[in-house]
Amino acid sequence: MVRRARLALVAAAALAALLAPVVQGARALEWYTAWVSTAYVEPLSNRTVRGNTESGRYGDSSPKESAQGLVGIPRGASPRHMEGCATDTDYDVPLPPGGRGTPEGDPQPWIALVARGGCTFKDKVTNAARKRAAAVVIYNEARFGNSTVSMSHLGTGNTVVIMVGYPKGIEILEPVRRGIPVKMTIGVGTRHVQEYISGQSVVFVAIAFITMMIISLAWLIFYYIQRFLYTGSQFGNQGHRKETKKAISQLQLHTVKRGEKGLDVDVENCAVCIENYKLKDTVRILPCKHIFHRTCIDPWLLDHRTCPMCKLDVIKALGYWRLSRSMEDI
Template identity: 40%
Template sequence: MFYYKQSLLLILLCLSGLVPRSAAFVFWTALVETHYSLSNNDTMAKYCECGIYGRSSPLEKASGLVVLPKGDPTGCGSGAIYGQISNSTDWIALVKRGNCTFSEKINAAHRQGAAGVVVYNVDGSGNGTTHMSHSDAKETVAIMIGNIQGTEIARSVKNGTVVRMFINVGSPHGPWMDTYWLYFLSLAFFIVTAASIAYFVFISANRLYSLGRHRRAEKRLKSEAKKAIGRLEVRTLKRGDELTDPDSMCAICIESYKVGEVVTVLTCDHIFHKTCIEPWLLERRTCPMCKCDILKALGVEEDVKVDVSPSSPPEVTVITVAGADTLYDVPLNAPMSPEAEQQQHHYDNRAFEEDSEAARG
């Protein structure tokens, strides 16, 4: 159990380190909608999921007129890079990558009130984009678009075309699935662990309950067995008793009976040393030879309830006993005649029975 807890703690520490590291590679696309106001008062709109939010950019919407920086298209420097712009006008700065950091470009536009910053890539990169890092500029929406698209928009603005841009949040891409997969694995791990612990607790509690019930049952049966043993016939062997014959022996200790030894006669008429049979009966409560249940035979078992209707014959338990060269059935609880009651105690030594009958005759 100790090693199990250590392993669990190690896995949790690994997961806690992997999830934030994987989350750092998640990037979100931006939906870019561009409206061009043509000379004939018509509007041409272009729409694409072609932008990528910067790593430190708020995942929010932004919209406004597209404004280019004066002179240097990269938007680097300080002061009024974008000229005089009305505070009531929502505008988006369009700058080219290069000459300074992304944070410097974004902060320069933010100081003049830009609602967002769009950085287009360097020449020769086509419409390729990268995931901008700008940890020093976190308040302004910032995205990157490809060079071809950015150059086209910048050319239109320089030619006097009014261009309005709408930026909306797209969807997560890249290794983001790894992050969600790690979250899923973490959740599945905790669920499986909780289910395993619950199952272990249930099995342990059920086993303890079964063991306790078994101990109580064994204790009760031993108490019943003591009552049954007290009702069995006990006698002391005397000189001349046929059981003292060398061929007669106790089936438990496999030793011959001797004069002066105390023997116990079971309900099935099998005879054993008293010191041998009593420990056996306390543990097993059956005859070692014929498996006869002494508790049922003597009617001292509390849980045994026999319900016999007047119209049905009584149930009779019969056991098969080997004697001499023949097999015969002995009923344990069948009604007996007066003659049978006088002869209900038989012994497993047939010669002793014949001599006893001759003596009575």
């Protein structure tokens, strides 16, 4: 039992030591959603189309601030142009009636809408900021649907950066491509905090699990080996006790009688129980001629096999040499 307790303590200490880096490696990921509001006038019906959804996600390095302006898109017809990866990218910003200027010269704020892919998020933001964009909206790839991801774009200054899903991006892009001015407002949404474990910590978890499995397996093997050895010794001891009982049964028995030669019942006593012999007591006479109560000497011989007085090996004296040698080997 003591060994098992020690093994349990060692296992617990090993688990605590291995899981400590995992606890330290767990970090909190904080991110913010963004409200995306758009408004434009449909030329054919003269109807104002508005949209307002919390469908955006701020970039990791983006200031969590509001921004507004007319939507502009990279100039060019191919999908590659929409990625805004070229350092000399120009942007088309449809202006409302009576509007004037261009993104390069008009102080009126505008927001760049670009597609994900082709280059880093930082490159896209830097290229748009170079043209004085107040914010950059990156819409995700079609295969990701409405989902957004965390964006790393360290070093882009105070430019507000958000990502929207592909359907939302196309919804904003479609009227701009037709030359319709679209006014966009970006607002700070909900703060989210979630715990995550780094890749290094996952490795520690795996190592801890494997180590605990090895310790548990070793403990089980040790336990069952001990059980097997104990059971085997018990079977062996039972076999030896049967043989010893058989040998003891060969010893002479005698019933005590008054006045018999060689035994004074009033003076002599049993060396095991230290009581005088009484008439009709059954005694066992050993090969060394020492006499004991049968009920006293039989259990003694089972455990010790020697005479309590002269230490004679009774079993060996009876000629059980094979039994004697096997018992000596235990």
